[in-house]
Amino acid sequence: MTATALAFATVVRRSRRRLPLLGASALIGTASLLALPLALANAVDAAVAGDGAGTWALTAGALILAGVACDLVDAFAETTCTADAAAWLRGGxxxxxxxxPHRIRDFDTGDLVARTSAGxxxxAQAxxxxxxxxxxxxxxVGGLAxxxxxxxxxxxxxxxGLALVAVVLRLFAKETAAAAIAYQRVQGAMAARLTEAIGGRRTIAAAGTVDAETKRVLRDLPHLAEHGRTSWKALASAGARAAFAGPLATVGVLAVAGFLAxxxxxxxxxxxxxxxxxxxGAGLGSLTGVLGVLARAKAAVARLDEVQQIPALAYGDLNLPETGAGRLEFRAVTVDGPDGPLLTDAAFTVPGGAMAAVVGTSGSGKSVLATVAARLRDPDSGEVLLxxxxxxxLSHKALRDAVGMATERPALAGATLADTMGPGRxxxxxxxxxxxxxxxxxxxxxxxxxDTAxxxxxxxxxxxxxxxxxxxxxAERLLVLDDATxxxxxxxxxRVADALAASGSTRLVVTHKALIAAEADLVVWLDEGKVRATGRHETLWGDPEYREVFHQ
Known part of the structure; x- marks a missing residue:
């Protein structure tokens, strides 16, 4: 499935239902803000002329109330808009x-959690x-007009004065954008190490390395502080420059006004x-806070897009033939890894209803072969047929009805034990x-x-x-077991072996036990990512190197 880019504009469009309300509120609020000085000016001139300033004073009061109402609408619309966008982003x-599942290990778990939560x-503020x-x-701009x-x-x-403030804001936006993405990356790396430490908490406690592990988790804290300080320095610098440029514009206007008066x-x-x-004009300096929000939003969208850009597994629309028995074929299957091939030209056939044992030393490609057979990842070349x-x-439903997989360390999720054993069944x-x-x-x-939780x-x-x-x-046709027993x-x-045999499904069993291999109808012997041999266990047993596999 082709990946769809997640862009800043995409997130903005997601908020389109609330943005018109925000925009209308901003326009009305700005109009009341711009009209207020005129109302006050007329009130002053009327008072000086002795004509009475009551009407203009009431007008000014109404404009102030309108501004307050617009602020309340802004707060409501912004909160609901952000919550909706955040829920949509997290769901996606x-x-x-x-x-x-074939690429999720490209990211650390803690980093993904950080992207999903804070990111x-x-x-969502886009x-x-x-x-x-x-x-x-x-x-x-209205004031200028x-x-x-x-x-x-x-x-x-x-x-x-506005030109000076604009220069200040441009410098601030450039500085804070780089600091924002660097801050989020360091934050994600720390979250990843924390997740690892929590997962290995028993080992850490038993080894007495709590202090060392704490230092490891927090070793980037100085870098995090540095990027945070960079953001605050940029904000402080921009604020100071704007504090100078804004009043300068005010003084200049008042000087000209005094001359004209x-x-x-x-x-x-x-x-x-x-x-x-x-x-x-001095208020334009408040844009530093808004630009900071935009910079963090753009950095966060870019980090979410890194995950979004990985193509999901695509599915077809075919069903399996009704008369099939689960015949599994590997045809010249090659799977590439970051440091070289994980599987190379793997080719074998498991007859329908048979049990095939996949054996080999650690790192020989057994688990990779199992994930390809269960179609949790696709090969880079070759094909697998059922x-x-x-x-x-195959359609998603046809594939998942036909193929099941159990692993050595299953990730268990569900509200109750029944939900975990058979979700939706x-x-x-x-x-x-x-x-x-x-x-x-x-x-x-x-x-x-x-029903126990x-x-x-x-x-x-x-x-x-x-x-x-x-x-x-x-699984109706193929059950893949990766050291699952x-x-x-x-x-x-x-007992499990007998139940599997009675089920009639084809079984592909990754194992390091000679007893299980001996029960198999076919043994696939992997060596450094290649199928070294296939055959019955008793036939392969004559090879000393094959026997050595079970003593690793």
């Missing part, structure tokens, strides 16, 4: 992560941040209005699978049996493997 990112929250930036420019209406010389003095070209009220509009149909041409199917793999005994001893299920490595086997039991005792393993 989780779906993409689960759709790329999505920052990226729409409101953009509207905020545009809204922040409206008062100074009103000063031009009053007198072009006032506008010229004001424009000079002395010549009778401006009234007292118009001088007041000119001062108010000049102060809006009952004559290439796996990529009828209770009877769950009970049947549990009985077949010997998971029914300990399940029946739990307080709520199969998963986090209340005490389990050994063997029990976790039984749950994983029960979950994969739905390694933690079972001999009696339990024999």
């Amino acid at each position: 990112l989780v779906r993409r992560m689960l759709a790329i 999505a929250a920052d990226a 729409g409101p941040g953009l509207i905020g930036a545009l809204a922040a420019t409206l008062p100074p 009103m000063l031009l209406w009053l007198d072009w010389r006032l506008a010229a003095a004001f424009a000079l 002395g010549r009778g070209a401006l009234s007292a009220g118009e001088v007041l209005a000119a001062g108010q509009y000049a102060m809006l 009952d004559g149909v290439p796996l990529p041409r 009828p209770r009877e199917a769950v009970l049947t699978a549990a009985a077949a793999v010997g998971a029914d005994g300990f399940a029946e001893r739990l307080p709520d049996r199969y 998963l986090d209340r299920v005490p389990m050994s490595g063997g029990e976790a493997q039984r749950i994983g086997l029960a979950r994969a039991w739905r 390694a933690a079972l005792d001999a009696v339990s393993e024999l």
Whole structure:
């Protein structure tokens, strides 16, 4: 499936339902802000002329209330807009992560968690941040227009100050963008190490290396602080420059206004209005905060896009032939790794209903072969067929109904034990699978049996493997076991083997046990990513190097 780029504009478009409300509120708020100095000017001039300023004072009060109402609308719309975008981003990112089992190890788990949590929250600010930036420019631009209406010389003095502030903002945006993405990358790396440490907490405690591991997790803290300081320095520098440029514009406008008033070209009220509009120029410096939000949003979107850019596994629209028995074929399958081939021209056939044992030393490519057979990744060349149909041409439902996989360390997820053993399956199917793999005994001893919450299920490595086997039991044609019975005792393993044989499905079993290989109809012997030989266990046993595989 072709990857779709996640761009800043894409996130902004996602917020389009709320952005019009934000924009309208910003326009109304700006209009009231720009109208207020004129109302006050007329009130002053009316008072000086003795005509009474009550009407204009009420108008000014109404404009102030309108501005407050717009602020409340802004707060509501921005919060709901950001929450909706964050939920959408997190949902899309989780779906993409689960759709790329072949590439998910390109990222550290903790880093992915950081992108999904803090990263999505920052990226969700794209729409409101953009509207905020545009809204922040409206008062100074509107002020410039009103000063031009009053007198072009006032506008010229004001424009000079605005130009200085614009230069300051441009420098700030450039500095803070680089600091933001560097900060997020270091934060992700620290989260990755923390996740590793939490996963290995027992080993760390047993080894007495808590202090050393703490230092390892936090070793980039100085870099994180450095990037944070860079952001704050840029903000402080921009604020200081803007604090100088803004008042300079105000002083310039007031000086020109005073000169014009002395010549009778401006009234007292118009001088007041000119001062108010000049102060809006100083407000342009507040854009530093908005630009900081935009910089963090752009950096976060770029990091989310790194995950989004990995193509998900694509599926076809074919079903398996009804008469098939699970015949598995590898045809010149090659899988490339970052440091060279993981599998090279692997070719063999497992007859339907047969059991094939995959053996080899550590690093020979056994698990890679298993993931390709279960189509958790595609080969870089060659093809894998099930009952004559290439796996990529099967529909998602046809593939997952036909093929199941259990591993040595299954990742168990679900609300209850039953949910974990058979997500979305009828209770009877769950009970049947549990009985077949010997998971029914300990399940029946739990307080709520199969309805026991998963986090209340005490389990050994063997029990976790039984749950994983029960979950994969739905496979109709092919069951791939990657050392999935390694933690079972001999009696339990024999029970599972008998149940597998009775199921009639084809079995591809990665193992390091000679006993299991001896029970197989076919042994696939891997050596450094290549199929060294295939045949019966008793035939291959005559090779000393084959026997050595089981003594590693």
